[in-house]
Structures are given as structure tokens and as C-alpha cells.
Amino acid sequence: MPGILWLASYPKSGNTWMRTFLANLIADSKEPLPVNKVSEICSGEANTRWYNGVFNKPLEELSRQEIADIRVDVQRAISRLSKNVLILKTHNFLGEYLGKPLVAMDATGAAVYIVRDPRDVAISAADHFGVTIDKAIKILAKESTKSDRPIYEVYNSWSNHVKSWTQIPHKTLMVYRYEDMLEKPEETFGAISRKLGITKDEARIQRAITHSSFKVLQTIEEEEGFTEKSKNSERFFRAGKSGQWQSVLTDKQVKQIEKDHGHQMKKFGYL
Numbered sequence: 001m002p003g004i005l006w007l008a009s010y011p012k013s014g015n016t017w018m019r020t021f022l023a024n025l026i027a028d029s030k031e032p033l034p035v036n037k038v039s040e041i042c043s044g045e046a047n048t049r050w051y052n053g054v055f056n057k058p059l060e061e062l063s064r065q066e067i068a069d070i071r072v073d074v075q076r077a078i079s080r081l082s083k084n085v086l087i088l089k090t091h092n093f094l095g096e097y098l099g100k101p102l103v104a105m106d107a108t109g110a111a112v113y114i115v116r117d118p119r120d121v122a123i124s125a126a127d128h129f130g131v132t133i134d135k136a137i138k139i140l141a142k143e144s145t146k147s148d149r150p151i152y153e154v155y156n157s158w159s160n161h162v163k164s165w166t167q168i169p170h171k172t173l174m175v176y177r178y179e180d181m182l183e184k185p186e187e188t189f190g191a192i193s194r195k196l197g198i199t200k201d202e203a204r205i206q207r208a209i210t211h212s213s214f215k216v217l218q219t220i221e222e223e224e225g226f227t228e229k230s231k232n233s234e235r236f237f238r239a240g241k242s243g244q245w246q247s248v249l250t251d252k253q254v255k256q257i258e259k260d261h262g263h264q265m266k267k268f269g270y271l
Contacts, residue, residue: 003109116178119245
């Protein structure tokens with residue numbers, strides 16, 4: 001399975017948790033990996049290091065079109081760095097932006113897509129983006145939503161993001177729910193490990209699950225910090241729970257999210 005293994009999700013859906021599990025699984029260390037070391041094993045496609053040196057001017061001075069024009073070429077170059085699969089995180093939806101594809105399909109070996117109840121995503125996104133929950137709900141519904149970093153990511157709406165990655169069943173696409181990662185970690189993470197051909201060793205899988213548990217990650221972040229933490233948040237690994245929306249969101253907010261995303265929510269058992 002040469003090429004890029006995409007770990008794809010809408011923001012705040014469990015992508016970093018999945019990366020941390022896979023990094024610990026691959027490293028197979030007796031101690032949990034420092035969270036800031038995870039990117040050395042499972043990096044992000046929007047990491048500026050992939051784009052440094054490609055242009056003869058600072059990345060901050062590039063237009064969105066210049067990034068769009070070169071993006072898939074950079075991904076193809078990344079895929080050639082290893083003879084085996086290369087794991088890359090992305091929050092891009094699977095489509096085009098400014099007339100250019102966001103994902104190089106010819107450099108793709110497989111993809112793991114993580115979906116999470118948008119009612120819980122809205123709560124986590126509000127904290128991450130530093131906005132109210134009402135504003136976060138609007139962000140989840142906007143088709144023009146993207147990040148503001150030099151190497152930007154185009155999220156689209158929550159529904160379009162989920163649909164873009166999951167609408168066409170494919171043997172190299174693995175789709176997992178955040179809630180199942182929480183409720184049945186051995187079954188879910190074990191299946192991922194076996195399907196990716198990393199290991200069938202149950203003890204090794206359990207060790208990686210333990211090393212990437214939210215309790216462990218929160219402790220490590222508190223002691224060492226985390227470079228990916230939003231400037232708007234007190235911590236990156238905030239709660240690691242499902243169903244928070246039931247006690248946090250108002251009836252009006254719940255109805256709005258279900259109105260915006262009902263079709264995809266039903267598809268994944270959230271309604």
C-alpha cells in the first residue's frame with residue numbers, strides 16, 4: 001500500500017487522537033510518546049516544512065491561488081519520500097478549491113476518515129476557534145470555511161466534508177466514528193491496526209491505546225505543552241467525551257444543527 005495514508009476529518013473530530021494512537025503503535029515504546037513528537041511519525045499535510053524552499057518568497061506572502069496551484073505537486077513529492085505508506089493528517093474536504101484539487105489521488109494509497117457528532121463538534125470548535133457556540137454552528141454550515149494559516153486547509157461545511165470523503169465506498173477507505181473510538185477502543189483501534197497491516201499483537205495494540213488515552217495526553221500536555229494548541233484554548237485535549245451537547249446546547253441550537261446536517265447525521269446514526 002505505497003503512497004499517502006490520509007487521516008482525514010473535519011476539525012475537532014478526533015484526528016490528533018488517531019495520529020497519536022498510530023504514532024505510539026508504530027513506535028511501540030514502553031512509555032507514551034511526547035505529544036510534540038507525534039508529528040515526526042504522523043505529520044500534517046499543511047505543515048509548512050513541506051512547502052519551505054518551493055517558492056522564492058516567504059510563505060506568508062503567497063496568494064491562495066499560488067498554494068492551490070502547487071498543492072498536489074507537493075503531495076506527490078511527499079509521497080516519494082518513502083517506499084512504504086506515509087501517514088499524513090488533513091482537514092481538507094475531498095474536492096477542489098480555486099479550480100485545483102486539494103488531494104492528489106494519484107499519490108494516495110488509502111484513507112482513514114473520522115466522523116463525529118456535529119453537535120459535539122460545535123462545542124469543541126467554539127473553544128478551538130475562540131467563538132461562541134452560535135458562531136461555531138454557523139461555521140459548521142458555511143461552505144467557504146477554511147483555516148487562516150499560510151498553508152490553509154479548506155474545510156467546507158461539516159456535511160459537505162463528511163459527504164466528500166465517504167460518499168463513494170472504496171476498499172482503501174476506512175471510516176470510523178469518534179464515539180466508537182471512545183466506547184469500544186480495543187475493537188475500533190484494533191481493527192485499524194489490523195487493516196493497515198501494522199500489527200495483530202493485542203498487547204502492543206492495548207499499549208498504544210493506553211499511551212494515547214485522553215487522560216495520558218492531558219497529563220503530557222499539562223507537563224510539556226502542545227505546539228498544535230489553539231491560541232484561543234486553555235488546552236488542546238479538552239474533554240475527550242461524547243454526548244456533551246445534551247447538557248450544553250440549547251434546544252434551538254440542537255435544532256439548527258440537525259436542520260443543517262440532518263442527512264449526514266442520519267447516515268452515521270446520530271439521529
